[in-house]
Amino acid sequence: MIKCKTIAFALAKGGTTKTTSSINLGAALASLGYRVVLVDNDPQSNLTKALGHEPKAITHTLATKMMNTLDRTDGIPIEDCLIHCNTVDLLPSNQKLTIVEKRLTIESKSSLFTDDGDIPAELVMRKTLEPLRERYDFLLIDCPPSAGLLTINALAASDSVLIPMEAHFLGLEAVTQTLELISRVKSMLNPSLAVEGILLTKYQDRTTLCRGIRDSVSETYSSDFRIFEEPIAYSIKAAEQAVLGKSIFETEPHSKIASAYMSAAREVVSNAS
Numbered sequence: 001m002i003k004c005k006t007i008a009f010a011l012a013k014g015g016t017t018k019t020t021s022s023i024n025l026g027a028a029l030a031s032l033g034y035r036v037v038l039v040d041n042d043p044q045s046n047l048t049k050a051l052g053h054e055p056k057a058i059t060h061t062l063a064t065k066m067m068n069t070l071d072r073t074d075g076i077p078i079e080d081c082l083i084h085c086n087t088v089d090l091l092p093s094n095q096k097l098t099i100v101e102k103r104l105t106i107e108s109k110s111s112l113f114t115d116d117g118d119i120p121a122e123l124v125m126r127k128t129l130e131p132l133r134e135r136y137d138f139l140l141i142d143c144p145p146s147a148g149l150l151t152i153n154a155l156a157a158s159d160s161v162l163i164p165m166e167a168h169f170l171g172l173e174a175v176t177q178t179l180e181l182i183s184r185v186k187s188m189l190n191p192s193l194a195v196e197g198i199l200l201t202k203y204q205d206r207t208t209l210c211r212g213i214r215d216s217v218s219e220t221y222s223s224d225f226r227i228f229e230e231p232i233a234y235s236i237k238a239a240e241q242a243v244l245g246k247s248i249f250e251t252e253p254h255s256k257i258a259s260a261y262m263s264a265a266r267e268v269v270s271n272a273s
Contacts, residue, residue: 002034005272006129006139007196008158011165012147012181013174017201017232019046021164021261022142027247028258028265030087034137037082039129040093041154042144043101048092051085052245055094058083062128063096069119069128070103078131086250091132097150104149122189125153138268147181155185160196162268165217167203167210167231172217196271197226199264202234228267230260 009018019042026036039062040047045055055061060081068075083090107121119127125141132139141154155161161182165171175198186193198217204210210231218227235257244251248258 004133006158008141008154010143012177024261026088027249028262036138037089037136039091039141043097047142063100065128066100126157156189160194162196163198167213195225199228200231203231230263
């Protein structure tokens with residue numbers, strides 16, 4: 001029996017398949033029999049869209065419950081905000097999350113330690129997601145490509161951080177920035193926060209660049225934390241799944257990419273045991 005584990009998918013760079021990896025790793029974990037909820041922590045709502053939902057049409061989202069937490073009101077149960085997808089559940093987002101982020105910015109200007117019962121702005125998501133930890137084995141949080149308060153909230157609410165890194169030299173710089181942010185959050189907000197590992201994505205085995213990046217990542221970081229064994233290959237099929245609102249296991253279950261995500265899921269389970 002696995003105790004619920006919350007994993008943030010974070011990297012201070014866009015286009016690194018954070019959303020795609022959230023969906024496919026979540027689907028892989030679900031296929032292994034685990035209860036999974038995906039949390040869309042980005043006002044752009046790419047995760048919500050990729051699972052086939054129109055953000056503007058959704059009334060109750062992550063923003064709804066975070067605002068309830070900020071206002072110290074109950075509102076509707078967080079379970080009523082969930083959307084049940086094929087094999088996983090989704091806590092969706094829409095543009096209202098931008099309003100929440102602005103509110104967090106205002107709240108964060110006050111002291112981190114409050115005397116009046118208010119929850120520090122950096123810990124609002126942790127409090128918001130607490131009820132879900134009783135219902136699921138894995139909470140996977142898809143973060144925006146920035147080091148703002150939404151990402152900080154996700155890191156403060158998580159047990160670990162999975163870093164999907166595009167196999168490109170610019171990805172190395174983004175990893176360094178992300179690790180610095182993780183270190184700050186760990187020292188100030190979440191002492192138990194760990195790095196789940198680096199998952200190489202958009203990988204092309206035939207290119208010298210990708211192989212060199214893989215070697216460099218392994219040489220630099222493998223002594224500190226996990227480098228997932230199978231990189232995620234570059235594929236148009238994986239990108240097309242967002243249009244279909246499905247995971248790779250529904251569209252190409254026997255593909256190399258599906259195999260790689262399943263391998264990553266097994267490593268995550270092993271690390272959680």
